[in-house]
Amino acid sequence: MSYFRAENLSLHFGGLKAVDAVSFAVEKGEILSIIGPNGAGKSSIFNLISRIYRPTSGRIFFEDQDITEQPPYDIAKLGIARTFQNIELFENATVLSNLLVGRHRHSTTQLWQELLFLPSVRANEKVHRRRVEQVIEFLDLEPYRDKLISGLPYGVRKVIELARALCSEPKLILLDEPSSGLNVEETDDMSFWIRDMKSELGVTVLMVEHDMSLVNRVSDRVIALNYGRVLAMGSPAEVQEHPDVVAAYLGA
Amino acid sequence: MLDFVQQLVSGVALGCVYGLIALGFVLVYKATEVVNFAQGDLMMLGGFFAFTFIGMMGLNYWIGFAGAVATMALFGMLAERVVVRPILGYPQFSIIMATIGLGYFLRSVAGMIWGTDDLKIETPFSQGVLRMGSLVLAYDKLSVIAATMILCALLWLFFNKTMLGTAMRASSENMLAAYYMGIPVKRVVSVVWAISAAVATCAGVLLAPITFIHSNVGLVLGLKAFPAAVLGGFGSIPGAVVGGVLIGVIESMAGFYLPEGWKDVAPYVVLLTVLLLKPEGLFGLHVRKKV
Amino acid sequence: MRFLFKTDYEDDIKLFPHSGYIISYGLLLALLLIAPYVLSSYLMSQLVFVCIYATVGVALLILTGFTGQASLGHAAFLAIGAYTAAYLQKYNVPFPVYFLAAGASTGIIGAMVGFPALRLTGIYLVIATISFALIVEEILARWESVTNGNEGMRVKTLSLLGVTVPRDSPTFYYLCLAVLVLTIVGTLNLLRSPTGRAFVAIRDSETAARSMGVNVALYKVKSFAISATITGFAGVLFAHKLSFISPEMFTLQLSIEFIIVILIGGTFSLHGAVLGAIFIVMIDPFLTYLKDDMPGIIAGIAATFGASPATAGNIQSNAAAFASLNGLKGAIYGIIIVLFVLFEPLGLYGRWLKIKLFFQLFPLYKRATFKRQKIYVKSERNR
Numbered sequence: 001m002s003y004f005r006a007e008n009l010s011l012h013f014g015g016l017k018a019v020d021a022v023s024f025a026v027e028k029g030e031i032l033s034i035i036g037p038n039g040a041g042k043s044s045i046f047n048l049i050s051r052i053y054r055p056t057s058g059r060i061f062f063e064d065q066d067i068t069e070q071p072p073y074d075i076a077k078l079g080i081a082r083t084f085q086n087i088e089l090f091e092n093a094t095v096l097s098n099l100l101v102g103r104h105r106h107s108t109t110q111l112w113q114e115l116l117f118l119p120s121v122r123a124n125e126k127v128h129r130r131r132v133e134q135v136i137e138f139l140d141l142e143p144y145r146d147k148l149i150s151g152l153p154y155g156v157r158k159v160i161e162l163a164r165a166l167c168s169e170p171k172l173i174l175l176d177e178p179s180s181g182l183n184v185e186e187t188d189d190m191s192f193w194i195r196d197m198k199s200e201l202g203v204t205v206l207m208v209e210h211d212m213s214l215v216n217r218v219s220d221r222v223i224a225l226n227y228g229r230v231l232a233m234g235s236p237a238e239v240q241e242h243p244d245v246v247a248a249y250l251g252a
Numbered sequence: 253m254l255d256f257v258q259q260l261v262s263g264v265a266l267g268c269v270y271g272l273i274a275l276g277f278v279l280v281y282k283a284t285e286v287v288n289f290a291q292g293d294l295m296m297l298g299g300f301f302a303f304t305f306i307g308m309m310g311l312n313y314w315i316g317f318a319g320a321v322a323t324m325a326l327f328g329m330l331a332e333r334v335v336v337r338p339i340l341g342y343p344q345f346s347i348i349m350a351t352i353g354l355g356y357f358l359r360s361v362a363g364m365i366w367g368t369d370d371l372k373i374e375t376p377f378s379q380g381v382l383r384m385g386s387l388v389l390a391y392d393k394l395s396v397i398a399a400t401m402i403l404c405a406l407l408w409l410f411f412n413k414t415m416l417g418t419a420m421r422a423s424s425e426n427m428l429a430a431y432y433m434g435i436p437v438k439r440v441v442s443v444v445w446a447i448s449a450a451v452a453t454c455a456g457v458l459l460a461p462i463t464f465i466h467s468n469v470g471l472v473l474g475l476k477a478f479p480a481a482v483l484g485g486f487g488s489i490p491g492a493v494v495g496g497v498l499i500g501v502i503e504s505m506a507g508f509y510l511p512e513g514w515k516d517v518a519p520y521v522v523l524l525t526v527l528l529l530k531p532e533g534l535f536g537l538h539v540r541k542k543v
Numbered sequence: 544m545r546f547l548f549k550t551d552y553e554d555d556i557k558l559f560p561h562s563g564y565i566i567s568y569g570l571l572l573a574l575l576l577i578a579p580y581v582l583s584s585y586l587m588s589q590l591v592f593v594c595i596y597a598t599v600g601v602a603l604l605i606l607t608g609f610t611g612q613a614s615l616g617h618a619a620f621l622a623i624g625a626y627t628a629a630y631l632q633k634y635n636v637p638f639p640v641y642f643l644a645a646g647a648s649t650g651i652i653g654a655m656v657g658f659p660a661l662r663l664t665g666i667y668l669v670i671a672t673i674s675f676a677l678i679v680e681e682i683l684a685r686w687e688s689v690t691n692g693n694e695g696m697r698v699k700t701l702s703l704l705g706v707t708v709p710r711d712s713p714t715f716y717y718l719c720l721a722v723l724v725l726t727i728v729g730t731l732n733l734l735r736s737p738t739g740r741a742f743v744a745i746r747d748s749e750t751a752a753r754s755m756g757v758n759v760a761l762y763k764v765k766s767f768a769i770s771a772t773i774t775g776f777a778g779v780l781f782a783h784k785l786s787f788i789s790p791e792m793f794t795l796q797l798s799i800e801f802i803i804v805i806l807i808g809g810t811f812s813l814h815g816a817v818l819g820a821i822f823i824v825m826i827d828p829f830l831t832y833l834k835d836d837m838p839g840i841i842a843g844i845a846a847t848f849g850a851s852p853a854t855a856g857n858i859q860s861n862a863a864a865f866a867s868l869n870g871l872k873g874a875i876y877g878i879i880i881v882l883f884v885l886f887e888p889l890g891l892y893g894r895w896l897k898i899k900l901f902f903q904l905f906p907l908y909k910r911a912t913f914k915r916q917k918i919y920v921k922s923e924r925n926r
Contacts, residue, residue: 073756074756081755084750089747090747090752092811093744101740101752111769114736114737115732117736122556125552287669339884344666348666353881358877360870360874362870364874513681517677520675521678531662
């Protein structure tokens, strides 16, 4: 059985078929990219996986468990973390507390214990803090620890969002256009980090991306979508040469 | 049955006043995302101006009415310029507080100027009644309903047929884009406040024969107009009037058929129930944040 | 300027980042403890109200400031706490029991309000909480078998462990102070734990909070319940302080006053609740003082600038007549709110931070440091 599997996933808004009977599988430890023109339904697939939308039909499996009906907050608890296309950070909080929210799925303390800040809470906090520090080190975020998000530049925010997702120690991470808005240098860094995530942290990556050079550098496999349907699937080179994909991009 | 119709008409008449205040909320909210908690107080102030012109200076009713509307339109622009424009675009909470502060101020100042007694405006039509068989309907109530209908029609024409109305709709959809298209957004917002204050004044003057004008009337009625606006979806102009009429009818029916105490609470109970079932109000659009 | 070198994760967690905090807060606590022996009984009474208002302010900050759920219905929670205490007193229930019961009942009702509030945001939530408060007010006026209706209820003198504690005794003040301090410490603890961070996450982005595993609905209800419980506790103290409660004390006006507390104090820090409470409670005596003494002072000033005694007397009586106008207090209230929103959006605590930073960075302070980002218009409809 595959690690993560989407079966006949569909999302219809009235007559519009944003996602139409899409099936794919992600193997453990691979980096799978979803490409396609604007409005192809890439982000919608992510929103279906993280349960922001409810699928019109189809099922989603993760580690052989059907997660189609799980409430949205449980998806993170299962070990699926994500980033957002337009950055959804907690603007009026520090970088540190943003990252600590990423640890939320690992918190075990009860409300009354937290009110008294019992030693168990303190011990837990230190564990969280240590894990967060590891991620900060991994992504070179040391200078920003105590800064408020609202004052940080776009490129840094993008990395912080990745960091927040990593803080939850995910098994599968969904990256929604990780390089959008980044300059060439920052995109380079991003590609290294994505590969390191796979090799060092053992995270499986599912990614939506427009930048083909980034896709080519990091992906093990690529899926091409258009109008909510799968056009092609395979290695980056195979997909890019596929006639349907070429047609979709050139508009022929 | 007769009682029912009688209650229905007085409920609709009261509801029209709520609807007119709610209309003011909605106009301002649509144009600027500002929730104006002082809307009821603008109505109160309009009523007092009308009283000054008609009752104290002895002007003709219609001239006094027009004078009050014009004065309040100017006042609405002034309030927008002084209190609202500097904080446009700040968190909604701040803006709500600023308008609450404005309301406090207006209430107190009105109390200082006009005293705390109930005032009554004599109208040319407040005495008569319309008899249809055994059904007796007071002209003052019918006049409120008629005036609301006329006002709604005028507003509809204004928004759909005039250039300024179109500009207003555009800036309410997307202020920045409207600005780029050369619409003088600030002036448009000023005009919206003027219209909203003028509509509130109409409500205040129409209301004067039914309930009296006093410095707290704005707070009391404003608190009923809010449920009306929310019921109507807080963004839809016909919704506001329909919401107002619904609240008015519910209130008047509850006052007649239910035990004492329900009259004041029933609108809120209905409101909470509606919000529970349909959080965006009866006519509201459900918009989801896009990620 | 002080530089902190953190060497342990503990440094990020502890409540007092450095010794300066311990000294200044210790000093403040010491002053508050000796206050009953120094201040007049009138000021002590005001200080008790400051404690109660500040407690409610902290409760409101948890809900509005940190979770981002606006409420204009906190007077109702205060009323429920106060009435629970007054009702249980009739059956000779001891203070600790009805104190906790008041908190619990208010908390449960708070959670119940939280449920319908789950799907509501912004203005809809404000209206819903106003509606809730108005309904509670009406119930209190009508449910005569329990609340004694508009007649109101007497609240017996507090008796703690067999000792009676009159409402103007130092012990009662210490009790209120203790409740406030415990509330603040508890809230600070919460804010450095997962729950507090989840609240802030919900305030800033519900979508992201959800995708990080925060059960948004559950935490919103928790926030409502915690805020209501604290307000319920404050309600018990409020009832004892006034020794008589009736429905018209818990109006929308009071809810607005609570919002003003956090607005004037500053919505981003617990300091704000305390500063705001001091402001709101002390503005009354201050205005009374102005009303009594200001006309004389103005006349005196006029006289020194060469006005004849007759003119000065005239000025004095005119000023006195103006000061005793009925609505003056409301007008001043209104002006204060508007001015704060316009010119000091970060509140009194924000002003304090600015002054502090000014001296720390002197002469390098720039005004732009605290400049609030202004968006041309941020539509909640198109979001």
